[in-house]
Amino acid sequence: MRKRTVVANWKMNKNQHDIEIFAAHLFPLLDRVKNVEIVICPSFIGLPVLSKLCTGSAVKIGAQNLFWETKGAYTGEVSPEMLVDVGCEYVIIGHSERRQIMGETDTIINRKMHAALAAGLIPILCVGETLQERENNLALQVVKGQLDHDLKDLVLLDILPIIAYEPVWAIGTGINATSDDAQNMCCFIREMLEKRFGRSTAQQVKILYGGSVNGKNIKEFLDEKDINGALVGGASLMPESFFEILEVAQNE
Numbered sequence: 378m379r380k381r382t383v384v385a386n387w388k389m390n391k392n393q394h395d396i397e398i399f400a401a402h403l404f405p406l407l408d409r410v411k412n413v414e415i416v417i418c419p420s421f422i423g424l425p426v427l428s429k430l431c432t433g434s435a436v437k438i439g440a441q442n443l444f445w446e447t448k449g450a451y452t453g454e455v456s457p458e459m460l461v462d463v464g465c466e467y468v469i470i471g472h473s474e475r476r477q478i479m480g481e482t483d484t485i486i487n488r489k490m491h492a493a494l495a496a497g498l499i500p501i502l503c504v505g506e507t508l509q510e511r512e513n514n515l516a517l518q519v520v521k522g523q524l525d526h527d528l529k530d531l532v533l534l535d536i537l538p539i540i541a542y543e544p545v546w547a548i549g550t551g552i553n554a555t556s557d558d559a560q561n562m563c564c565f566i567r568e569m570l571e572k573r574f575g576r577s578t579a580q581q582v583k584i585l586y587g588g589s590v591n592g593k594n595i596k597e598f599l600d601e602k603d604i605n606g607a608l609v610g611g612a613s614l615m616p617e618s619f620f621e622i623l624e625v626a627q628n629e
């Protein structure tokens with residue numbers, strides 16, 4: 378069974394001191410966690426401190442966003458190369474909060490996907506429907522549209538992206554999708570990947586579920602055939618609740 382991936386998305390939380398405290402509590406426990414790819418994504422300014430703390434540990438670090446140019450007059454932006462320089466290996470792209478609050482379009486997300494791969498970063502592409510779209514039976518169509526645009530013209534060589542299925546209505550609400558619904562969507566995503574990149578690549582791409590994941594409900598998602606891990610917001614903020622998730626995510 379392939380190694381599962383658990384990604385902590387800290388969003389706009391934790392200053393440097395909070396990060397030190399988190400690491401001091403979590404890292405000593407990690408000897409007890411086997412065979413899980415652990416990725417933590419702090420804010421941009423948390424990256425250097427987390428990167429130092431992660432040296433020698435199994436934890437990998439990721440950013441929550443990036444810009445698609447390498448350098449230049451782009452006030453307020455951070456380039457893929459800067460992320461690599463600070464020790465990032467992953468980057469979340471197209472999170473629904475960025476799509477909805479920052480107005481990121483699929484065209485922008487596609488440019489970011491290209492830029493991340495070109496810089497050697499593993500993109501974690503988030504897709505998912507709103508409640509209204511699900512209620513109108515549009516969930517599959519919406520996710521297909523996102524994948525079609527966001528993955529446009531990508532050629533996958535050494536690095537495979539990770540896809541996170543995050544129904545918007547499940548994010549931060551405490552209302553998770555059922556494992557059946559999540560599996561159906563993740564299976565559909567794998568079929569889309571197969572059409573675009575071929576069967577062998579589609580089988581290797583990790584597909585995560587995200588949306589109100591916690592230590593109690595994660596097992597039912599991980600038991601599903603096409604779910605290879607989780608993207609975790611709220612429950613990743615405390616070392617205890619994040620550790621609970623990591624313990625369950627270990628492959629038996």
Ligand code: PGA
Nearest residue numbers: 548549588589609610611
């Ligand atoms: P949540 O957030 O676990 O708090 O629902 C998930 C996410 O936004 O990635």
